[in-house]
Each structure stands twice: as structure tokens, then as C-alpha cells.
Amino acid sequence: xxxxxxxxxxxxxxxxxxxxxxxxxxxxxxxxxxxxxxxxxxxxxxxxxxxxxxxxxxxxxxxxxxxxxxxxxxxxxxxxxxxxxxxxxxxxxxxxxxxxxxxxxxxxxxxxxxxxxx
Amino acid sequence: xxxxxxxxxxxxxxxxxxxxxxxxxxxxxxxxxxxxxxxxxxxxxxxxxxxxxxxxxxxxxxxxxxxxxxxxxxxxxxxxxxxxxxxxxxxxxxxxxxxxxxxxxxxxxxxxxxxxxxxxxxxxxxxxxxxxxxxxxxxxxxxxxxxxxxxxxxxxxxxxxxxxxxxxxxxxxxxxxxxxxxxxxxxxxxxxxxxxxxxxxxxx
Numbered sequence: 424x425x426x427x428x429x430x431x432x433x434x435x436x437x438x439x440x441x442x443x444x445x446x447x448x449x450x451x452x453x454x455x456x457x458x459x460x461x462x463x464x465x466x467x468x469x470x471x472x473x474x475x476x477x478x479x480x481x482x483x484x485x486x487x488x489x490x491x492x493x494x495x496x497x498x499x500x501x502x503x504x505x506x507x508x509x510x511x512x513x514x515x516x517x518x519x520x521x522x523x524x525x526x527x528x529x530x531x532x533x534x535x536x537x538x539x540x541x
Numbered sequence: 542x543x544x545x546x547x548x549x550x551x552x553x554x555x556x557x558x559x560x561x562x563x564x565x566x567x568x569x570x571x572x573x574x575x576x577x578x579x580x581x582x583x584x585x586x587x588x589x590x591x592x593x594x595x596x597x598x599x600x601x602x603x604x605x606x607x608x609x610x611x612x613x614x615x616x617x618x619x620x621x622x623x624x625x626x627x628x629x630x631x632x633x634x635x636x637x638x639x640x641x642x643x644x645x646x647x648x649x650x651x652x653x654x655x656x657x658x659x660x661x662x663x664x665x666x667x668x669x670x671x672x673x674x675x676x677x678x679x680x681x682x683x684x685x686x687x688x689x690x691x692x693x694x695x696x697x698x699x700x701x702x703x704x705x706x707x708x709x710x711x712x713x714x715x716x717x718x719x720x721x722x723x724x725x726x727x728x729x730x731x732x733x734x735x736x737x738x739x740x741x742x743x744x745x
Contacts, residue, residue: 524649
């Protein structure tokens with residue numbers, strides 16, 4: 424199926440964030456890579472199970488969209504939760520250089536070769 | 542392309558990690574998911590979007606008048622071309638009035654493949670308009686559907702009122718090689734369009 428309407432989970436999407444939205448977060452690009460720092464969460468930090476699951480997954484250095492997909496959470500929700508982890512230094516986020524902004528002949532040729540080799 | 546340059550640019554060099562983002566657009570049922578799936582593992586992605594006035598009267602909101610967001614579902618795929626260089630393919634949501642609100646998808650994108658079904662040519666107009674307005678490089682992929690009449694690509698160009706330099710490829714997105722070729726055509730097109738820009742400036 425190409426597209427479908429999904430009703431989503433039985434709780435409203437932003438329930439897991441306590442109603443917080445990520446409107447002010449611009450440091451978590453769709454394709455930013457998030458990686459666990461290995462720092463343990465401070466004892467007084469109350470993390471929800473979603474935080475814990477996401478933090479564990481961040482050991483594999485996924486991108487923001489991959490985290491959303493993995494846990495079937497809306498992108499905005501994931502941004503809030505990742506933002507919490509980021510604020511406490513439990514993960515670092517790195518925005519990859521978008522090739523589009525710096526079109527470089529060598530990189531573009533590398534992409535073409537990579538596609539041929541798939 | 543666009544002159545917006547976010548502060549994210551200062552990150553460059555930190556890890557020398559690069560991402561190429563390509564959009565796969567077109568009307569409902571034209572084969573966007575099939576194309577993404579032909580070259581990578583398909584992964585679903587959900588996002589909550591605010592309902593704007595655009596969709597009021599289009600979406601039936603009777604009974605849920607308090608509803609101000611709607612779920613937009615799309616697909617993406619990630620291909621690791623080499624360590625530090627990933628290719629992301631995003632299938633744009635089929636409901637055009639939703640994905641245009643989502644300019645974030647197009648931000649930093651290298652370009653787009655607009656899939657066309659010649660039996661429903663009008664379905665792709667909105668996508669083409671959008672990419673032309675944004676100045677985002679795109680190619681047109683005429684997806685071969687069984688039972689559809691085969692048209693010459695130049696007839697398609699006239700019907701879509703496409704500029705001469707927009708490549709048109711005939712493809713069967715169920716085939717991996719064909720899907721790959723559509724993507725390669727796009728990257729080659731970007732290569733050609735950026736090359737003169739680098740030496741001549743931003744002359745159109």
C-alpha cells in the first residue's frame with residue numbers, strides 16, 4: 424500500500440511527553456545522528472520507559488527518523504524525548520553535512536558509484 | 542539553491558559525516574513506496590501535523606471539531622553508501638495538501654524523483670510546481686503500469702510543460718535496477734546543474 428491513514432496508538436501522541444512539544448528545538452534534524460554518550464542518567468532524573476528504550480537504542484547511533492520509526496512514535500514526540508536526553512548529556516546529536524548545501528563533484532560521483540554498486 | 546543556511550553548517554568537519562536526502566514524490570498509488578523498497582528497507586514514519594484552513598472542508602472533521610492535528614504517514618529508507626555517507630529516501634505523503642506544509646522534508650534535500658502515471662498525469666502537477674518554485678532539482682520518472690499506453694517522453698514533457706533540461710526516464714519501480722537508474726539520473730542531473738553554477742555563478 425502506498426499511503427494509508429493511521430489512527431495511531433490509543434493514547435494521544437504527546438501523552439508520553441507530558442504535553443510538551445518540540446517547537447523550539449531546531450537542533451534535531453530529521454537525519455541528525457544521535458549517539459549515547461555512555462553517561463548514566465542522574466539518580467534524580469525521572470525517566471519514562473520511552474526515554475530508557477530510546478537511550479538504549481541510541482547506542483547504535485541511529486538518526487532521528489530511525490528512532491521515530493523504531494518506536495512508532497510521531498516525529499515531534501521523539502524530538503521532545505531526545506531533547507530531554509540531550510539536555511542531560513546522555514546523548515549527543517550530530518547533524519550530518521547535507522550534500523545539497525555543498526554540492527561537491529567528488530561526493531556526487533561517490534553517490535552515483537554507490538548507487539550503481541547496490 | 543536556497544539561500545537559507547542554518548547554523549548546522551558549522552558542524553561540518555566534526556565527524557565528516559554526510560547525508561544525502563532524496564525525495565520521491567508523485568500522486569497517490571504511483572509507486573513511491575515501491576521505489577523506496579526496491580533499493581532499501583522500507584521504514585514507516587509518522588508525524589503529527591496541524592490541520593490548517595487548507596484542509597478544513599476537505600477533511601471531514603465533523604464530530605471531531607476539537608481535533609487540530611492529523612497524522613501524516615510516510616516511508617523512508619536509509620542506505621549506507623560507505624562509512625560516513627548515508628543516502629536517505631523519503632516518500633512524500635500522498636495527500637499533497639499535507640506534505641507541502643512540511644517544508645522540512647525538502648530542506649537540505651539534494652533533489653527529487655517525481656513519479657508519474659500517464660493515466661493520471663494531473664496527480665503530479667502539484668509536486669512539480671512545488672519543486673520548480675523551491676528551485677529544487679528534480680527528474681520525472683514515468684512509471685510503467687501494465688495496461689497504460691506507452692507515450693514518448695517528449696510527449697510527456699509537453700503535457701507536463703517541463704523545461705528542456707529536466708530529465709525524463711521511463712522506469713518500472715518494481716525493478717531494483719530501474720529504481721536505481723532513476724536515482725542515478727537525478728544525481729547526474731544535480732551534478733550537471735551544479736557544475737556550471739560553480740564557475741559561472743547562479744545564472745539561470
